[in-house]
Amino acid sequence: MTQAAQVTAQVAVKRSQPLWWLGALLAVYLCAPFVASIPQIGQADWAGVDWHATWSAVGVSVASASVATFVILLGGVPLGYWLARSRARGIALVGFVVQLPLALPPLTSGVLLLFLIGPYSGIGQLFGGSLTDSFTGIVLAETFVAAPFLIVAARSAFTAVDPVYDDVAATLGHHAASRFFRVTLPIAWPAIRAGLALAWLRAFGEFGATVMVAYHPYSLPVYTYVVFGGQGLPAMMPLLLPTLGIAIICAVLSVYSRGARSTLTVNLDNGDELTSITPAATVSDNAELRLAFAARRCLGAFTLDVSWQPQTRRLAIIGPSGSGKSLALRIIAGLERNDAGFVTLGATHLGTLPPERRQIGYMPQDYGLFPHMTVAQQLAFPVDADTASARYWLAHLGLDALTQRLPRELSFGQRQRVALARALTRHTQLLLFDEPFAALDTPRRRRLQQSLRALQREVGAVTVIVTHDPDEAALLADEVLVIEQGRALQAGAVADVFQQPATLRVAELLGLHNVGEGIVRAGGMIETSTGLRLPCADTSLAVGSRVMWRVSPRALVATQEGAWQGRIAGTSLRHGDRYVAVEIAGVTFDIAAEDAPASQSGDLRFTIDANGVLAWPAHGA
Template sequence: MTQPVQRAARPLWWLGALLAVYLCAPFLASIPQIGQADWAGVDWHQTWSAVAVSAASASVASLVILVGGVPLGYWLARSHARGVALLGFVVQLPLALPPLTSGVLLLFLIGPYSGIGQLFNGTLTDSFTGIVLAETFVAAPFLIVAARSAFAAVDPVFDDVAATLGHHAASRFFRVTLPIAWPAIRAGLALAWLRAFGEFGATVMVAYHPYSLPVYTYVVFGGQGLPAMMPLLLPTLGIAIVCAMLSVYTRGARATLAVSTDNGDELTAITPAAAPEHAGLRLAFTARRKLGAFTLDVAWQPRTRRLAIIGPSGSGKSLALRIVAGLEPNDAGSVTLGATDLGALPPERRQIGYMPQDYGLFPHMTVAQQLAFPVDADAASARYWLAHLGLDALTQRLPRQLSFGQRQRVALARALTRHSQLLLFDEPFAALDTPRRRRLQQSLRALQREIGAVTVIVTHDPDEAALLADEVLVIEHGRALQAGAVDAVFAQPASVRVAELLGLHNIGEGIVRAVGEIETASGLRLRFADGAGAPLEVGARAMWRVSSRALRAASDGRYEGRLAGTSLRHGDRYVTVELGGETFDIAADDAPHAPQAQTLRFDIDEAGVSVWTADGS
């Protein structure tokens, strides 16, 4: 399997090697010229003066570019306004312009006869300042492009998580966003410095004096020819070699750090304890948000602490969670936690823990730094959770050196170090395989019993919701379909669609035709035992459900049907039976052994048929 891939890649390898040889050839061609260099005719004082001018001007220009280019790159990356897009195009134009053209444009702006030039009495040209201005103009795009790309690559979720950990906008930028983007920005800054150091065209137009190294090299070449050139090339080549070596060293160091190990996902054994109760600590929210054609309008006032929001992709469940966290505007809505009006507070003041799908660990921080990052982090609490969650030996590791389970535990510990009263989980196990997901779900359930915080899990997995929540909210298309206790919602879904979203089977909608009898949509009549509650009126629309154990094969059964196939759910095999246009799943152990095409007789125990009104009551 490997060999064909290698053969297919060989032409590409040759093309790359050919370009590499061409780029290296000029350096190799210069080696024989060392012996012919005119070392005696070199004006070393002027040479080192030119080197100093170029190095100093490139450094000043790079500092100017850094101070202005990083904010500009961030602005270009995060703004979607048309004017900003046009600005992004304009500031990159110096990359496409011939350097001499750039110099001419600068003369129009700062030349001795321009308005700005006359204001400064012509000191902006033929001066060190002029060199810096020329180098800044031609070299700035290298850093701006790098910064723009670097900031665009930073996942906005890191800023969201930092906000929920108590950090304001400036702190989030300097402590999270900028450090993550810095490696790429640093590379752009190095390119900008080298470009400024070697700049000739614009410099010679704006500031012929004092001599920078490129201009001095041109002057010497015009007066003395090639033999005098070699000594002048040495400083430039030396600087290029040093930069290349630093690049290789940095890249090697990063590769060494990128080693990832998996040390298991299970929590350290937790002895379940009664969670400390907080009187009145209940979450209630009304989330309203319009995004294009989509509108979210959901209200929920649960009465317990372990909650889940379930729905299909695009239903608005993650948006609702972000509104609770304060990361999205809430149009005329409200969010309260006990007596606290969270809706009136920015995310950094809501005292919550927010964990997105990949847990939002900052890639440049070790485990110890992650736990110390929250504004009000409690050192004693951090030590407790490090030990309690089995993280003691991982404090100096970066997120990429942790397994999925370890990352989840670090994210939990980080939230718990600030005594958060509200923990929000957005699809925390969506990217995991089934065995690992089951282990981590059980671990989180054990932790929920120990802490007193309100936990909200957003998920599309009904089993996960049933395991981790006492109450559930089912939403679709931005609207609430049903809310209530997990047992009640799973036992009596309000509609067929809710049943589908909960993964329930043997369920449907029908019409009560007589006392104790309901007719399904396909015309099948099912008998059911009247409960102790209010009787259902004849002619009323209602939901019905048949227990998989209630349906059994019988030679004198009331219903005629046939086997229609098998399925596997959560490791258990089920057999599908067709009766009167309806399909039912029964446990494989209870199914008769017969060919699928064979007609069979079945009975349905009316005690296993439940019927309730379609509004979920």
């Protein structure tokens, strides 16, 4: 550690000392009652303890708390899920009401229960008064008081579960109930389990509501109160020991489970490269396997309205953040409603099918691997997973040694390969990738792009990549759709779109330079808005027509005999290549650094090769 870092650490520790003292003071106070109880063990009246009554009370509390917790589990988990995921009106009010017992004094809770199930209430008379002063009454009181602990935990747990896991499970063929029990609930279970433990402990120690609803049979808290009233403090320690013992056991189990989780090792190696791919067979060009869609979706002020009927299998949708490209992908996957339109894959009309029946592979940004499943379980999860295919892709993608690892123990590259293998075990014909490399650094992103490109050559599925990176689209797609604000700006073959963008905005989104608009003038000249006239070798353009133009960086040459006067406006670095910006008559061009003049000061002269100027009709012209 450097000296500066040491000084910074010392300053941070010094500033945090008041917080440490406050925390230590509270810790001492919380521990003090337990310490104070130790001398009372020897002074307790052990001979006067009615052990039969004591253990009867312990049994009643354990049994009633267990039954109440089971009831809370059956209803609390669905209720927590509903509160977390429902957008229905009044859901906030329901959530508030079911948590009220946490804020009420227990005696108040008991009085409210008497209004409902007391011997003189309608429900109480229906059951002949058996709901009070009975084991059933204890369970009802404990359930009312302890249920919010599980409901709050379940609601928070389900809220924390990323909905993308449910989406991925749907595209892997699982219906709603299967997705809940196999994906959502297992992911949320650790937090729900903690809430369940709190609910049980709260029910076990409940006194106020219980004493109002069911004074008999004695639960342990009620019996403790009765003995204290008759015998005082000397009789308390024997009665407190069962409660303390149970609390200690719960604390030990909590520490043990937390320690066991912390010993998990995480793989830190990259492991991003695919193993060498040797295609098992040449993929035939099935002309019928083509994706086509028209998607329309209104979300508040935003409306997506795009359609596309590409002619190849490797596709990309490109656009800025918020353009609707991910929404279009989710409509194709069936994860979002299509207000008006269609989705077809060959002769199959996917738009009429739910996501679990579309036979697709959907991979979100983090690949959607289920955190509680090993690699082997991930590959076996699709409803129609083919075991032989899973074994093939495990070996083919270099995953053989990773079958027992969880996603958190995998590198980004390994996660991508597992997600691909999981989709390919279904023999899917459509693979959808939503920004698959957005969170990666440049070297790793390049490696994984090359890996995916190699895999595209082997499989015969249609692949759709959603991205904002034009280089990624050019590498992984043969056709591209450019969209912005929910509208299609241009679609076509990658080479055509990159060579001839329809508008300046498309050129900007594709990261193209030396592109502009102009008017065709006599003599094959193109006049820009700044008055610059560019020579163009294309004589087919009508004089007076509005065109888009693009100048090759190699078409600009610095020479003393040049017809155009300009100056150096700066430098830039793109994809590792250095470019020099040249300003001529208010228009900025990029030229390769090696073609820039040796002296970059003052005014310079340039020639523009007409053969390096490409022009085409502007969009809407």
